[in-house]
Amino acid sequence: MIGSDNDAMGVAILAWLALVALLGLGNTVGYHRLLTHRAFVAKPVVRGAFTLLGAVTGGSPVLWVGLHRLHHARSDGEGDPHSPREDGFAWAHAGWLIGVRSPVVVAIFALSGFGQQGMIALHDLRRVLGRNPPTWRELCGDLMREPLMRALDTPGVMPALFVAQVALAWAVGGGWGVLWLWGVHVYLTNSSWAVNSVCHWPAFGRQPRATGDDSRDVPWMALFTLGESWHNAHHRHPRSARHGLDGGFDPSWRVIQGLCAAGWAEKPWLPKEPGLPSRVPPEPVSRSAP
Ligand SMILES: [Zn+2]
Numbered sequence: 001m002i003g004s005d006n007d008a009m010g011v012a013i014l015a016w017l018a019l020v021a022l023l024g025l026g027n028t029v030g031y032h033r034l035l036t037h038r039a040f041v042a043k044p045v046v047r048g049a050f051t052l053l054g055a056v057t058g059g060s061p062v063l064w065v066g067l068h069r070l071h072h073a074r075s076d077g078e079g080d081p082h083s084p085r086e087d088g089f090a091w092a093h094a095g096w097l098i099g100v101r102s103p104v105v106v107a108i109f110a111l112s113g114f115g116q117q118g119m120i121a122l123h124d125l126r127r128v129l130g131r132n133p134p135t136w137r138e139l140c141g142d143l144m145r146e147p148l149m150r151a152l153d154t155p156g157v158m159p160a161l162f163v164a165q166v167a168l169a170w171a172v173g174g175g176w177g178v179l180w181l182w183g184v185h186v187y188l189t190n191s192s193w194a195v196n197s198v199c200h201w202p203a204f205g206r207q208p209r210a211t212g213d214d215s216r217d218v219p220w221m222a223l224f225t226l227g228e229s230w231h232n233a234h235h236r237h238p239r240s241a242r243h244g245l246d247g248g249f250d251p252s253w254r255v256i257q258g259l260c261a262a263g264w265a266e267k268p269w270l271p272k273e274p275g276l277p278s279r280v281p282p283e284p285v286s287r288s289a290p
């Protein structure tokens, strides 16, 4: 009996790790590098698959891509939806989603796991009531030409997908199943938000490239974010399919390479001179210095 309990626990842990990796890649390879930045070209079925994986925790692709394109357009300046520069770390992490700067409230929201799904449902409700004219939707004209993106962006579809997840988790594992799903959402939302907070916070990492914003490369976050924490390199070359430009751990890039090798994707965009030419120039030496 104890042995079978241990077996079930082992299967649950392995399934959790596999799902987190798969859905995480849906966010990093799919929503971020493919849909937002067009870093490579994928066959329609691959594009669709990564989009669906990203949608499980990230909400509508139009919602995610629009907000992220706005972040790059206004990075750490007026209009950036989640810069920590003026509003603090907690705001940049998840406070911006609920309009709160209190670290305690943001921590509770971040650990709620399903809080983001509630905000997505609220967002859809506002759209239905005609009370949400977000300007960032105008940044997604390319996505709105695709039937799948329009379907996923239809109000109510994302909340229905979430309800289906909870129902499936309950059917498979009851309360433990829902707790397992909660863990998936807690991990994936926070690893994605940490790129906005930790990788724009001056206390962490380094900024080897001139970008005009506060974006940082944070090596210890590379595993948890599947390579997204080379964020200074990303802001310097947003379209690059590879974020670990200096050889840093970047599993999302390895997946893109694998997709290209298999013939499922092509044309990964890479900056021509990722090295010295894009680095911060050295301070000029003052002639009057001793
Ligand atoms: Zn950023």
Ligand SMILES: [Zn+2]
Pocket (backbone or CB within 6 Å): 032, 036, 037, 068, 072, 234, 238
């Ligand atoms: Zn980006």
